Amino acid sequence: MNRKIKVLLALAAAVAVPSIAQQSYREKYADLLELYSGNSEDSLKYKAAVFLVDNMDGHMSPEGKPMERYTQRVRTIGKTTGIHRLQTEWHDAAKTGPVRHLPDSAVVSSRYLADNIEAAFAAWEKAAWKDGITFWQFCRYILPYRVNDEYIGGEWRETLRTRYGALTEGVSDVRQAFAIVKDSVFKAVALSNDYCPYNLDPVTCHIVGRAECSQRCILLVAVLRALGIPAVIDGTPMWADYSNKGHAWVAMVASNGDTYTVYEDDKVARLFNPVDASRFIPRYRIKPEDNCPYTVKTEKTPVKVYRICYDRCNRVEPEDPMMLASPFIQDVSPQYGLKADIELDADNNDAVYLCSYLSGMDWAPVAKAKPENGRAVFRGVGEGAVCVAVTVGEGKRKTVSCPFIVGENGIEKEFIPSPTEKHTIHINRKYPLCSYITDTWGPMRGGTFEASMTEDFSDADTIAVIRTMPYGMTTLDVSPDSHGRKYRFLRYHAPANNRSSLSELQFYTTGEAGEQELLTGRYFTSGTDSAKLGNVFDGNPATAGKGLKTGYTIGLDLGENNAATISKIVFGPSTDLNFVEKGHLYELYCFDTEWRLLGRVYSKGDSLTFDNVPVGALLLLKDKSGGKEERIFEYTDGKQIWH
Known part of the structure; x- marks a missing residue:
């Protein structure tokens, strides 16, 4: 027909x-x-x-x-x-x-x-x-x-x-x-x-x-x-690997049902454009000499795409949760290149819900399938998404699959915690590092730290230079030729084309017993928000100064008769606050049919160690002291692999 x-x-x-x-x-x-x-x-x-x-x-x-x-x-x-x-x-x-x-x-x-x-x-x-x-x-x-x-x-x-x-x-x-x-x-x-x-x-x-x-x-x-x-709103209810928000965009629908979108600077609507907002466009390209220890995230994965319609195009059951309970949505995932089919065993005729992890919350349903001949089939799922399947009966949710990665041809990999094989893991983040963060770090290359005995820095020495992209709290040794010289005025001088903000700035001298002593004094600045100046010297990476002008300066006046030699500088660019923070309480979980607590510890530094972690497990780190951005990950070859 x-x-x-x-x-x-x-x-x-x-x-x-x-x-x-x-x-x-x-x-x-x-x-x-x-x-x-x-x-x-x-x-x-x-x-x-x-x-x-x-x-x-x-x-x-x-x-x-x-x-x-x-x-x-x-x-x-x-x-x-x-x-x-x-x-x-x-x-x-x-x-x-x-x-x-x-x-x-x-x-x-x-x-x-x-x-x-x-x-x-x-x-x-x-x-x-x-x-x-x-x-x-x-x-x-x-x-x-x-x-x-x-x-x-x-x-x-x-x-x-x-x-x-x-x-x-x-x-x-x-x-x-x-x-x-x-x-x-x-x-x-x-x-x-x-x-x-x-x-x-x-x-x-x-x-x-x-x-x-x-x-x-x-x-x-x-x-x-x-x-x-002919236009309509399409959108993803949630990203499979980022944030706890979805995204919506506008599409045009042709008479044959094809979907056209305008992406970035397109001058004409096109078929099979990338999903809107699914890519971060890096402004700073990380260089080999930056030695960045993290995989920087530049894309988001849609798990499903739905169309918001006026007509009733979705059959709704009383137990359908969240947005699946709307009769006005239509699954158009294949129109955006989401083509993976997932087949799962189904014990009875109860509807099976495909769930993806919603950041800071829990597994959230994104698709529904009615079993036929003992199988529940989900079509048009985003490749790379990590999902689990659940059923809902009498208001209770039951997990009916282990977590798995969606591959091009179906289930690519399952996460099954080993009951016998354990390993020790070392982790320092609870959320992937995204390129919009490194976009602010990379341009700090070329920033200088200057020291002077005069307030106008007319006789300033450059005692250290940021030569590679900083990440997190960074320590720099001062220039060897400045050893033995004393300075009253110390400052950070941003590159001429950059105003990336600092979260911390610390200058140290070496005490008589060889210990490192933190220097204190009066703060001063040029080209920043003076109301936030104290944030740079408060010892708290969660607060930051705000650069208002490129090439700004921010520094410390040690005071008259308090000049000191400088042995090292510690500074931190403003971050997304997802690094492990000293003094915070953390909990590590793994998932089989539910989340299971593996360990609880107060951080003594910028990394955490957990022993006896099941090999093959899907993991989740929660900061109980604050912060809701958190993502599931696996630990392979000594690294966190984010999903």
Whole structure:
């Protein structure tokens, strides 16, 4: 059966055999359906109205006086570059009452739907690419009056078409039009906080001029649909190896179902682009002479990709957890190159959930499979993800597989703790080191440490130079030719093109008994945030100074008659705080069917040692003294391998 016949049959079924909920909604919007039912020329509009009405159940809008107040105020003050004004406006609006999520049927009128239908059809008719858009494609990706879970704030199509319509005049390639519009919208709306905890309607979002990821996607999809471009939000609910947040982006869907996206500086939408935001683009390339002891993470792994739809495309069971409980998501993982199939034994007919580790939390479900013939099959899983499978019965979760790595052709490797073979491990981090951290460390190469007897450093000696990328707390011996000379003023001088921040700066002298003595004095700076100056000398790597200007200086005045020889310098660049920290309490766990505590210890330095760790185990290090960023890892050949 070809695709077109399938679509027509699906539409016919939707019109002819409504469910109980659909029948109720058809009764509520009887006047809308009647508007389009009497004229054969309106047959498509009638089917469009049925599509909207039959799929409305389950859609909710955040409603209440705070939403009304905030949107009214924002539209009054117009676009603002100051986030403090937005923060104040929401704080004041929140005092006016509660925000409740109401069903769309309590908010959306027949008149509103009719206006939306007319505007959507007009956009479709005017689009230069109209002939390439099927009616089913139109219904799913142009027609809906809402994009996701945003506030229903009134008409948006005409406003956005007026603002952006000129961009696509004379453009006949819909893929090029998509790229042009995305570039313009993302330049007009900065990726930032609008301080409203709910997604705003598209027009208000555009007026604010700043939005977080999901909100900006809503705006972009609304603009594209207003211009007759079939658009939708796709996203990964979580990365398989990074953070505890997912990510969303905007895609265009062709009539054959192919998914197109605009990646980085693309001038036209393309098939099989990298998943949006899945790569860190390193600004500093680590050099061999840096001798970096860590594998630096430059990519994130999506475990699944889902599409947010208006129509009910996901069959939901009462026990479905988290986002899998939404009827409005569609698995589109293969459209993004996620093609691994995972087959697992299933003892009964209970649904099996595929889980990935959510940083700082626990295993979280990302996919569901109904067993058939004793096997549960998950298709389109991200290669490189580490997963476990669970079932849920009577509110209790049961692990039904050991953790495993997803390979190109299925399960590549299983993590099974050896009951007899143990080893000793030495670890110094609880989270992978990402390139956005080393991007701030590498450019510190060339930074100098200077010493002088005059405050203006007119007679300064360079006593040490940062010649390789620093990582963590770093010790430098002073230049041999400065031995025996005494100095009052000591400072760090950042490279001329760098303002990376310091977390610690310590100067030492050698005491009479040969011991290292930490020097103290008055702090001074040029080109940094003076309010944070003390952070650099407080002995706490968790606090840092802030460089405001390239080539800044920060230093120590030992005081009159306190000049000293310098024997060594200890400094630390600001970090992600995921190194092992002295004095913190750590716990090491391994996983078989649940997390099992292997050891608990207070750190005496910048690394930890654990004995009797099962070989082959999947491990997790928790900092009980603070910090929630943590990732699962294996320990192989003396190294932490992060997942």
